[in-house]
Amino acid sequence: EVQLVESGGGLVQPGGSLRLSCAASGFTFSSYSMNWVRQAPGKGLEWVSYITSGSSTIYYPDSVKGRFTISRDNAKNSLYLQMNSLRAEDTAVYYCARAGSVYQYFDYWGQGTLVTVSS
Amino acid sequence: DIQMTQSPSTLSASVGDRVTITCRASQSISTWLAWYQQKPGRAPKLLIYKASSLQSGVPSRFSGSGSGTEFTLTISSLQPDDFATYYCQQYNSYVWTFGQGTKVEIK
Numbered sequence: 001e002v003q004l005v006e007s008g009g010g011l012v013q014p015g016g017s018l019r020l021s022c023a024a025s026g027f028t029f030s031s032y033s034m035n036w037v038r039q040a041p042g043k044g045l046e047w048v049s050y051i052t053s054g055s056s057t058i059y060y061p062d063s064v065k066g067r068f069t070i071s072r073d074n075a076k077n078s079l080y081l082q083m084n085s086l087r088a089e090d091t092a093v094y095y096c097a098r099a100g101s102v103y104q105y106f107d108y109w110g111q112g113t114l115v116t117v118s119s
Numbered sequence: 120d121i122q123m124t125q126s127p128s129t130l131s132a133s134v135g136d137r138v139t140i141t142c143r144a145s146q147s148i149s150t151w152l153a154w155y156q157q158k159p160g161r162a163p164k165l166l167i168y169k170a171s172s173l174q175s176g177v178p179s180r181f182s183g184s185g186s187g188t189e190f191t192l193t194i195s196s197l198q199p200d201d202f203a204t205y206y207c208q209q210y211n212s213y214v215w216t217f218g219q220g221t222k223v224e225i226k
Contacts, residue, residue, distance in 0.1 A: 035215070045155075045163065045206055047215040059213045061120075095162055103169060104210040105153035109162035 002026040002108045004096050009113030016086050016117070022079040022096030022110055030054075030074035033099035035106060036081045038092035038115075048094070049081065050104075064090075086117045121145050121209050125218035131226040138194040140221045142207035147187045151211040154183055154192045157220075158203045166205075167192065197223070 008020040020036070036048040049070040050059040058070055069082040079096050093114050097106035122145040132138050142152065150170035155163040165174045167183035170190055180195040194201055202225055207218040 044220045045157075045208075045217040047217070050213065050215070061214055100168065103151070104215070105165060105168040105208065106155075106163075107165050107168075107174070109164070111162055 002098070004098065004108060004110035006094065006096055006110045006113040009094065009115045011116045011118065012086055013119050014087060014117055017082070017084045018086065018115060020081040020083070020094055020096075020113060020115070022081075024077045024079065024096075024098075027098075029072075029077040032101065033104070034070075034072060034079045035097045035099060036068075036070060036079075037095045037097050037106070037109075038090075039095070039112075040089075040092045043092075046092075050099070051079070083115070086115075088117050091115060091117045120214045121148060121212055121216055123207055123209055123216050123218040125205075125207055125221050127221060128219065129222045129224060131224045132197050133226045134197055134199060136197045136226075138197050138201075138223060140192045140205055140207075140223075142185075142190045142192070142218050144188045144190075144209055144211075148209045148211035150186050151209055152183075152185070152190050153208045153210065154181075155206045155208065156201075156203045157206065163206065194223075 003025045005023045033052045051070045067085045071080045093112040095112045096110045098108040100107045124143045152170045154167040157163040171183045204220045204222045
């Protein structure tokens with residue numbers, strides 16, 4: 001059974017940093033591209049970052065480019081999101097999501113971890 | 120970036136109704152479209168990919184159609200478990216974008 005379990009969320013002050021983790025199991029993690037997607041309270045879904053299986057290609061939307069860094073450790077079956085210079089508008093539940101094996105939709109999602117940016 | 124617009128934003132329906140949700144893309148995305156279902160406090164769940172392909176394990180009452188810029192998600196006979204919010208998503212470009220969501224409520 002595919003499982004994705006996020007951790008590392010919490011309360012952080014504006015301008016602060018936080019590192020999220022996503023532990024993967026039930027599939028060959030090193031064979032799949034991965035993503036982070038966020039959802040602000042009461043709002044819709046926003047894609048945050050993408051990384052290929054071997055970390056050779058990474059993408060971000062303009063809203064987080066230069067502040068967020070996605071990475072992975074295939075030996076540990078883990079995905080990470082380093083978030084710096086956090087703003088109030090970064091407050092959201094952050095999900096890790098696996099990309100499909102052929103097409104780049106998101107076929108499995110974790111349960112999410114809440115990040116709150118507030119003073 | 121490609122903008123995705125869903126309609127309606129909210130839909131009131133009864134068990135057994137046929138329900139249709141529309142998603143429009145700001146430019147052609149071929150059939151690179153997915154649909155997700157999300158219930159309160161839960162992660163999104165993939166229903167449909169490549170516009171019309173049913174994800175394994177998803178009931179056959181869900182179907183998708185369309186290509187280019189206009190797409191639909193249809194629930195043939197609404198069940199109690201289907202009251203949720205539905206999102207479309209394009210994956211034509213490496214800036215993935217979602218529609219704003221359609222909440223299906225009990226009438």
